[in-house]
Amino acid sequence: MASYYNNLPVILVSAKSTTAAKTLISEIIDNVPPDYEGDGHVWRIVNKYYTADVRLHPHADDEELQIDEHLIEAHIIYLEEDECSAETAARRAAGPGAARAARAGGPRLVGGRGLEGGRGLGGGRLASWAAHARYELADDGLPRLRDALHAHLWPRAPAPPHDARSSPDTTSSEESWSEWVSAGGSAGAEDEESAGEDVERAEEFAAALGALPAAAAHARLQALTGHERRARLQRAEHLVAAFCRALGHRPDAC
Incomplete structure (x- = not known):
C-alpha cells in the first residue's frame, strides 16, 4: 500500500512558501482514494476516460527538493497577488524539479490569485514569458488548472489494492x-x-x-x-x- 502511494507521479507546486503551495493543493484536490491514510497530498483524478492517482508536492522558494525528481510529471507555478511577474515565474521555472517536468512532457501551468480574469499580468510581460517558456497561464482560475491536469495521460503506476480500484467512492458520472x-x-x-x-x-x-x-x-x-x-x-x-x-x-x- 505505502509503496503504491510513494511511487505515484508527482505534480510539483512551486510557491514562495510551503503554506502558499499547500493552500493551492488543498483547493485542487477534490477527490482522494477512500483507503488512503497517509500524510501526503494524494489526488484521485476521476473522469469519463480514466481514473488515476497522483501526488501533489509543495515546494517553497530556496528549498531543497525532498522527493525523487524522476517522479515529477507536471509543474504548477503559484503566484500570489503581490508577485505576478515574469521574473518570479522564471525563477520558479528554473527551480529544482521544474526541468524534469519539461522533459516528462506533462502540464506546466502558472496559476494564482492575481491571474483570474486577466488581472496581474504585469502589462503582458508575464503572458509573453509564459508563451516563450511554454507554460500555460491559468487565468480562469482553479477550473482551468483542474481541466489541464485531467487532460494529461498520466503514466501507469503500480497497481493499487483491489478495494482502492473498485470502491463506490471512485465512481464517476459515467x-x-x-x-x-x-x-x-x-x-x-x-x-x-x-x-x-x-x-x-x-x-x-x-x-x-x-x-x-x-x-x-x-x-x-x-x-x-x-x-x-x-x-x-x-x-x-x-x-x-x-x-x-x-x-x-x-x-x-x-
Missing part, C-alpha cells in the same frame, strides 16, 4: 470501462485471467482516449525547435503504441 468489465460486461468474465486482461486493456484504451485533448493542444504549438519536434514525434508514437496495446496488438505491428 461508468468507466474497467467498472463495466468488472461487473460482467466482458464475454470472458468467467475466466479470471481473461477478465483481468480485459480490464487492463479497457483501462489502457480509456487512458489513451484521455490523452487526445492534450495531444491536440500540443500539436497546435508553432515555431518548435528541433528538440521539441523530436519530443512531439515521440509523444505521438507513445500514443499510437498505447492504442495498439489496448486493442491487443503488438505496438511494432501497428
Whole structure:
C-alpha cells in the first residue's frame, strides 16, 4: 500500500512558501482514494476516460527538493497577488524539479490569485514569458488548472489494492470501462485471467482516449525547435503504441 502511494507521479507546486503551495493543493484536490491514510497530498483524478492517482508536492522558494525528481510529471507555478511577474515565474521555472517536468512532457501551468480574469499580468510581460517558456497561464482560475491536469495521460503506476480500484467512492458520472468489465460486461468474465486482461486493456484504451485533448493542444504549438519536434514525434508514437496495446496488438505491428 505505502509503496503504491510513494511511487505515484508527482505534480510539483512551486510557491514562495510551503503554506502558499499547500493552500493551492488543498483547493485542487477534490477527490482522494477512500483507503488512503497517509500524510501526503494524494489526488484521485476521476473522469469519463480514466481514473488515476497522483501526488501533489509543495515546494517553497530556496528549498531543497525532498522527493525523487524522476517522479515529477507536471509543474504548477503559484503566484500570489503581490508577485505576478515574469521574473518570479522564471525563477520558479528554473527551480529544482521544474526541468524534469519539461522533459516528462506533462502540464506546466502558472496559476494564482492575481491571474483570474486577466488581472496581474504585469502589462503582458508575464503572458509573453509564459508563451516563450511554454507554460500555460491559468487565468480562469482553479477550473482551468483542474481541466489541464485531467487532460494529461498520466503514466501507469503500480497497481493499487483491489478495494482502492473498485470502491463506490471512485465512481464517476459515467461508468468507466474497467467498472463495466468488472461487473460482467466482458464475454470472458468467467475466466479470471481473461477478465483481468480485459480490464487492463479497457483501462489502457480509456487512458489513451484521455490523452487526445492534450495531444491536440500540443500539436497546435508553432515555431518548435528541433528538440521539441523530436519530443512531439515521440509523444505521438507513445500514443499510437498505447492504442495498439489496448486493442491487443503488438505496438511494432501497428
